[in-house]
Amino acid sequence: MKLSKLFNKKEFVITGEVGPPKGTHMSEVLKEARFLRPCVDAINVTDNQSAVMRLGSLVVSAKIKEQGVEPIYQLTCRDRNRIAIQSDLLSASAMGIENVLCLTGDHIQLGDHFDAKAVFDLDSVQLINVVRGLNEGHDMMGNELAGKTDFYIGAVVNPGADPLELQVIKMEKKIEAGAQFFQTQAVYDVSLFEKFIRMVEGFNVPIMVGIIPLKSPGMARYMNQNVSGIQVPESMIKEIGSVDSNSRKKKSLEMTIKLINELKDMCQGVHIMPLGWWDLIPYIVKEFKEESKCYEETRKAIAS
Numbered sequence: 001m002k003l004s005k006l007f008n009k010k011e012f013v014i015t016g017e018v019g020p021p022k023g024t025h026m027s028e029v030l031k032e033a034r035f036l037r038p039c040v041d042a043i044n045v046t047d048n049q050s051a052v053m054r055l056g057s058l059v060v061s062a063k064i065k066e067q068g069v070e071p072i073y074q075l076t077c078r079d080r081n082r083i084a085i086q087s088d089l090l091s092a093s094a095m096g097i098e099n100v101l102c103l104t105g106d107h108i109q110l111g112d113h114f115d116a117k118a119v120f121d122l123d124s125v126q127l128i129n130v131v132r133g134l135n136e137g138h139d140m141m142g143n144e145l146a147g148k149t150d151f152y153i154g155a156v157v158n159p160g161a162d163p164l165e166l167q168v169i170k171m172e173k174k175i176e177a178g179a180q181f182f183q184t185q186a187v188y189d190v191s192l193f194e195k196f197i198r199m200v201e202g203f204n205v206p207i208m209v210g211i212i213p214l215k216s217p218g219m220a221r222y223m224n225q226n227v228s229g230i231q232v233p234e235s236m237i238k239e240i241g242s243v244d245s246n247s248r249k250k251k252s253l254e255m256t257i258k259l260i261n262e263l264k265d266m267c268q269g270v271h272i273m274p275l276g277w278w279d280l281i282p283y284i285v286k287e288f289k290e291e292s293k294c295y296e297e298t299r300k301a302i303a304s
Contacts, residue, residue: 002070002098002152003015003041003042003070003072003098003099003152003181004152004180004181006041007181007206007268007269010268011041011269012264012268012269012288012289013041013042013206013208013268013269013270014039014040014041014269014270014271014272014285014288014289015040015041015042015043015044015072015183015208015269015270015271015272016036016039016040016042016043016044016271016272016274016278016281017043017044017045017046017271017272017273017274018032018033018036018043018044018045018046018060018064018278019045019046019049019054020045020046020054020055020056020057020059020060021054021055022052022053022054022055023055024055026055026060026063029060029064030063030064030067032278033064033067033069034067034069035278035279036069036278036281037067037068037069038282039281039282039285039289040272040281040285041070041269042069042070042071042072042099043064043069043070043071043072044071044072044074044101044183044271045057045060045061045064045071045072045073045074046074047074047075047076047079047103047105048076048078048079048105048111049106050106050110050111051078051105051106051107051108051109051110051111051112051113051116052111052112053111053112053113057073057074057075058073058088058091058092058095058097061073061092061095061097062092062095062096062097065095065096065097070098070099071097071099072099072100072101072154073092073097073099073100073101074100074101074103075088075089075100075101075102075103075127076103076104076105076106077103077104077105077119077120077121077122077123077124077126077127078104078105078106078107078108078118078119078120079105079118079119080119080121081119081121082121082122082130082140085121085122085127085130086130086134086139086140089130089131089134089149089151090134090145090149092151093134093149093150093151097151098150098151098152099151099152099154100131100151100152100153100154101154101155101156101183102124102127102128102131102153102154102155102174102179103124103127103156104120104123104124105118105120124155124156124174125170125173125174125177126177128153128155128174128177128178128179129177129178131149131151131153131178132153132177132178134148134149134151135148135149135150135151135153135178136148152180152181153178153179153180153181154179154180154181154182154183155171155174155179155181155182155183156182156183156184156185157170157171157174157182157183157184157185157207158184158185158228158229159184159185159187159192159193159195159196159197159209159229160185160187160189160192160229160230160231161185161228161229162229164195164196164199165199168196168199168200171200171203172203175203175205179205180205180206181205181206181207181208181268182205182206182207182208183208183210183271184207184208184209184210184271185210185229185230186210186211186212186223186227186230186273187209187210187211187259187263188214188220188230188231188232188233188236188259189231189232189233190259190262190263192231193209193263193266194266197266197267206268206269207267207268208267208268208269208270208271209260209263209266209267209269209270209271210270210271210273211256211259211260211270211271211272211273212272212273212274212275213252213253213255213256213272213274213275213277213280214232214236214240214252214255214256215240215248215249215252215275215277216240216241216245216248217237217238217240217241220232220236220237220240221237236255239251239255240252240255249277249280252277252280253280253283253284256280256284257283257284257287260284260287260288261287264288270288272284
């Protein structure tokens, strides 16, 4: 079912995420998509995540849609000018892709092509406005399209940003530009998310909380020091560190389910970014989706 319809029905929506390969071999990413298909309502396809050159999110989104997976096509402003962005959006629509997540994009210096020239012809708010215009049947210059798009427009927000007030102002601008749903940066601090939700009451758009299963104390401390807006409480760092490395996946699953339980009444869904631990998703989903068929169907997906 289309993502928009699920939100309209007040369903608790769960999405996953896959990253295209650095190369042309797609077997692994398609296997991940097949594995996740019975468990999630849609799957994000990242766009040169962390500014590392990879196979394009457009082709991977199209390929997983062929397998019956609802893709959320991620599109960043970093690598394309406005002509290329609009052309890629038209191409995505022509291939039946219905969801797009509009992003500014990570800085070039985070990636593997340090001498590349960042484009940033548009910012994320402008990109959202572009998608809305294509949905209305015209390009950025007002030229009429021979066939308009029908995207469900997504955006991102960071509940842990400091100052949070600026993030809320930008979120409001994104809604005014045409954003219809939001996925957040990873959240670990429930009190911070609760503060954010109080500040955006009345915005009347679905918000999906971002979840990254915690793998180790080192991962937590790295994110606290280097990833803007992520704050892992010391109590969680101690908890994941309380077991040996062989037991951490099981402990992480337990912690993730507990965290979602604490957050789920404040949001309309969760976006799970597994960072390689995509085999945890069926166990997570089972806790929050009634009559989940994840176990049975994922076994079939692995076998295929």
